Amino acid sequence: MSITQTEPRQADRPGHEPGALEKAKVARDRRTYIALLVPAILGLFVSFVLPLAYMIRMSFNQGAPDGVIVETFTLDTYIQPLTDPFYWRVTLDTFQMGVIVGILCVLVSYPVALFLARTTSKYKGLLIAIAIAPLLTSAVVRTYGWMVILGTNGLVNSSLKGMGIIDTPLKLTNNMTGVTIGLVEIFMPYAILAMISGFGRLSYQLEEAAGSLGANKFKVFTKVTLPLSLPGILTAFLMVFVLSISTFITPRLLGGGSVQVLATEIYDQTTGLLNWPFAAALSVILLVLFGAVIAVYQRITKKIGG
Amino acid sequence: MAEAPLFKPKLKVGKPLFGILVFLMYVFLSAPLLIVFIVSFDSNQFLSFPPQGFTFKWYELLPKETTFMNGLRISLIVAPIVTLIVLLIGVPAALALDRFEFKAKGALQSFFLSPLLIPSIVLALGLVLLFSPLRLTNTYAGIVIGHVAITFPFVVRTTLMSLATSDTSCEAAARILGANSWTVFRRITLPIIQPGVIAGGVIAFIVSFDEAVISLFVAESGLPTLPVNVLRYVENQADAAVAALSVILILFSLVVVVIVERVMGLRKALR
Numbered sequence: 295m296s297i298t299q300t301e302p303r304q305a306d307r308p309g310h311e312p313g314a315l316e317k318a319k320v321a322r323d324r325r326t327y328i329a330l331l332v333p334a335i336l337g338l339f340v341s342f343v344l345p346l347a348y349m350i351r352m353s354f355n356q357g358a359p360d361g362v363i364v365e366t367f368t369l370d371t372y373i374q375p376l377t378d379p380f381y382w383r384v385t386l387d388t389f390q391m392g393v394i395v396g397i398l399c400v401l402v403s404y405p406v407a408l409f410l411a412r413t414t415s416k417y418k419g420l421l422i423a424i425a426i427a428p429l430l431t432s433a434v435v436r437t438y439g440w441m442v443i444l445g446t447n448g449l450v451n452s453s454l455k456g457m458g459i460i461d462t463p464l465k466l467t468n469n470m471t472g473v474t475i476g477l478v479e480i481f482m483p484y485a486i487l488a489m490i491s492g493f494g495r496l497s498y499q500l501e502e503a504a505g506s507l508g509a510n511k512f513k514v515f516t517k518v519t520l521p522l523s524l525p526g527i528l529t530a531f532l533m534v535f536v537l538s539i540s541t542f543i544t545p546r547l548l549g550g551g552s553v554q555v556l557a558t559e560i561y562d563q564t565t566g567l568l569n570w571p572f573a574a575a576l577s578v579i580l581l582v583l584f585g586a587v588i589a590v591y592q593r594i595t596k597k598i599g600g
Numbered sequence: 601m602a603e604a605p606l607f608k609p610k611l612k613v614g615k616p617l618f619g620i621l622v623f624l625m626y627v628f629l630s631a632p633l634l635i636v637f638i639v640s641f642d643s644n645q646f647l648s649f650p651p652q653g654f655t656f657k658w659y660e661l662l663p664k665e666t667t668f669m670n671g672l673r674i675s676l677i678v679a680p681i682v683t684l685i686v687l688l689i690g691v692p693a694a695l696a697l698d699r700f701e702f703k704a705k706g707a708l709q710s711f712f713l714s715p716l717l718i719p720s721i722v723l724a725l726g727l728v729l730l731f732s733p734l735r736l737t738n739t740y741a742g743i744v745i746g747h748v749a750i751t752f753p754f755v756v757r758t759t760l761m762s763l764a765t766s767d768t769s770c771e772a773a774a775r776i777l778g779a780n781s782w783t784v785f786r787r788i789t790l791p792i793i794q795p796g797v798i799a800g801g802v803i804a805f806i807v808s809f810d811e812a813v814i815s816l817f818v819a820e821s822g823l824p825t826l827p828v829n830v831l832r833y834v835e836n837q838a839d840a841a842v843a844a845l846s847v848i849l850i851l852f853s854l855v856v857v858v859i860v861e862r863v864m865g866l867r868k869a870l871r
Contacts (some may be wrong), residue, residue, distance in 0.1 A: 326781070327700040329746035334693035334752070336714065341749035342715050345726030346865055352729050402625050409622045423857065423866045428629065430860075430870075431805070431853040432640045434827050435846040438834050439632020442843070449635060482629050516707055540719030542813050547834060553629070562723055564817065576730065577722045588717055 299370045301575060322496035353574035362566030385579065388555040391470065394475045399485045400527055402478060407489035407530075408523065409480040410495060422490070426483040431478060437547045440476040444548070468550030476548045481537050485530040492526020511551075524593065533593040536584055556580045614772045633850055638841035645802035652789025659845035663665060668832060668845055671826035674826050677740065682747040682808040683801050689748075690755030692798055695789070697756075698763035709760075713753045720750060731818060746814040751807050755800035758869050762796030795863040803869060810849070 353371055356364040373382035410422055428436065443449045444466035451463040466472050496519065506516045542557040549558065556576055563573035602605075643653035697709055715723070727746045728737060737741040770870060771793075774784045792796075812827035820828060834842055862870050 299735075316613070323700055324702075327702060329694040330692035330696035330700075331708065333689040334756075335708075335749055336716070337689045338712065338752060339606055341745045341752075342718075342723065345723060345730045346718070347726075348730045349722070351724035353690075369697065371608060377649055402628060405618065405621045406625045406629070409618070419861075419865075423861050424626070426870060427854070428633065428773075429762055429817075430806050430857055432808075432827055432846075434810075434812050434830050434834070435636065436632045438830070438846055439636045441834065442635050443631060471798065478633075479628060479632065482625075487867065490867070491871060528634050535739045536719075540721055541639055543831065547831070557719070559701045559723055560721055561817075564728065565820070568831075573725055577725050583723055584719060584722075 346418040349574045349577060352571055353578045355571040355574075357569040357571040361570070364434060365368055371571045374572065375576055381576075384554050384559050385583075387470075387553075387596060388539050388557075388580075389583070391477075391555060392535040393496050395481065395538040396473055396531045396535040398474065398478045398532050399481050400489075403485035403489060403530060404503070404523075404527065405484050405488075407493065407526065408519070409487045409492055410486065411493045412498065425486050428480075429483045429566070433543045436480055439543045440479070440544075440548060444475065456465060467548055469550070469551050470553055472548040473545050474552050476544045477538050477541065480541075480544060481534045482540075484537060484559050485534050488530040488533050489523070493523050496522045515571065525597075529591060531597055532587055532594070536554065536587050540580060540584060547596075551597075620678040623643075634842045636843050636846045638845045639840055642840055642843075644840070658840045661841055662844055662848075665830045665845075667824075667839060668826065671824055671829035673827040674740075674743075674823055678743050678747065678815075679805050679809040680856065681740075681744050682751055683805045685744065685748055685796065686755045686804045687801050690752055690800065691759050691793070694759035694763060694793075694796075698760055699768065701748075704851045707870055709756075712756045715749045716753045720813045721817075722805045723749060724814040727814060728817045732773075735760065738819045742818045743823065743825065745809055750811065750814065751804035754803045754807065754869075755797075757804065758800035758864060759793055759796040761864065761868060762793040766792040799860045799864045802856045802859050806853055810853070816858050 352363075354367050354369070354405075355368060356368055358364060364582050370377050375385070406425055410418070410425065413421065415421065427538050441448070445451070446463045446464070446467070450466060451460070454460045454465065466475070500522070501514050501518050502567070504518045505511075509517065511538060539555070540557055545558050548557075556579070560573050560576050560580070563569045563576065614720070625773065638651060640658055641654050642651035643657070644651065644656040646785050652865060693712060708727050724746070727742070730770075731737045731742045736745070771784050771788050779787065810827055811825075815825040815828045819825070824832070830842060830845065857866060860866050
């Protein structure tokens with residue numbers, strides 16, 4: 295119950311007349327928090343609400359060649375991406391990339407998260423920090439690192455060639471393989487964070503109890519560890535999925551123009567073809583896809599939290 | 601996870617294997633940053649492996665790379681302004697959310713954190729569409745406005761965390777003793793929320809400094825920030841000069857990581 299709700303009701307009742315001082319305090323409090331909130335609300339309105347609203351409106355306009363925009367109210371911009379096989383391909387590729395990156399990212403992050411949740415090492419804090427610190431490094435830099443590793447003369451290819459395993463370099467960049475590898479690594483810290491938070495009920499005691507009751511290690515894992523870590527795994531997957539389908543830099547750089555996903559398509563339509571209504575429609579489609587998954591995600595985290 | 605296990609696990613056979621697996625995953629996670637570090641000292645001009653020899657020349661060349669220097673200058677103007685603005689609007693907002701009771705509180709908190717849930721490419725497009733008729737593209741104002749949206753939630757969140765772990769009795773005591781609101785804020789509340797404000801501020805700075813997508817859309821041609829110039833540079837050529845620059849950017853991020861970890865814990869601040 296909030297003060298603003300309860301205060302007037304008390305005033306209605308005879309004998310509970312709030313004093314003038316109390317009333318003045320409520321009014322003063324009200325003035326204070328409104329004054330504290332207004333700059334933030336204004337700031338977010340200008341930088342966040344207005345651009346999104348304008349973009350949604352733009353998606354109902356009609357785009358013409360050379361960046362001419364016809365002010366109207368039409369669904370044409372949505373019909374093209376939803377009927378054209380090319381855009382179906384792009385949307386499906388985006389979705390598929392999200393699913394694959396999500397699964398792979400969960401697989402590589404799970405051991406780390408499990409280790410971090412269980413460890414009693416005095417370096418636990420440091421180990422967690424190392425695992426999530428890459429979050430605060432530039433995505434451009436990390437993607438560049440993967441270009442060095444996966445490129446034609448990169449670490450992987452020159453090592454394999456040096457060992458005489460391959461003659462012609464493997465094609466690991468400018469395609470979906472490279473983008474996938476890069477994204478899996480780039481989103482690992484998010485997955486690890488989500489998993490550690492989702493592993494709340496996982497404990498040694500339970501695993502130990504199952505073991506002393508005669509379960510072998512495989513059984514302990516499948517019957518105790520895995521079910522208890524499932525909520526964390528699921529939230530991590532959904533999080534990586536939404537991040538993957540909307541990411542731009544890595545598909546752009548590691549894809550080298552030959553990987554087309556919704557994000558790269560939005561960029562090309564905006565800056566290259568200047569078809570803004572169409573770019574806006576693609577963004578709305580991405581937003582809807584994104585929102586649906588976020589809704590599922592929040593339902594799950596709420597269930598875990600409560 | 602707070603309580604220590606009663607006895608050590610007896611996962612004897614699996615333990616070394618599991619340890620190796622975890623180690624390999626850590627290597628994978630750090631691979632791009634480690635490789636950039638190695639390449640930046642390689643005397644070979646073109647990207648190759650293994651390194652040919654040791655050199656500092658890429659670092660020495662950096663000040664002469666005008667694209668990087670111009671980008672750096674723009675980023676170093678944008679990031680502090682963004683940080684200042686989000687602190688000035690974010691800290692009071694967090695205070696209002698924590699210290700007062702009102703109806704729309706829950707909704708407002710969700711609203712304040714919602715920019716984290718929007719893909720930056722979508723927001724970037726919205727910004728460029730809105731800014732074009734207003735002639736705000738390729739201006740500092742345009743970039744700053746865009747960055748405010750995406751950095752604001754971090755400041756609100758870290759400040760709220762500091763507020764949540766403190767109690768209000770000191771503030772009440774100071775008020776009873778006759779301190780006015782401003783004195784209470786400056787002498788009591790501010791020291792309490794200082795870790796959250798510092799953590800939020802440095803995170804906002806590094807997020808703005810490293811942000812590439814919004815800057816690319818809003819100001820690619822006229823006012824390219826450092827990440828935008830690095831992005832464009834890497835698209836065309838990938839020589840070791842970028843590696844040297846990347847190492848400096850990584851070290852910069854590392855400073856931020858250490859500050860955040862010290863004042864409130866990285867995990868708490870970023871979750």
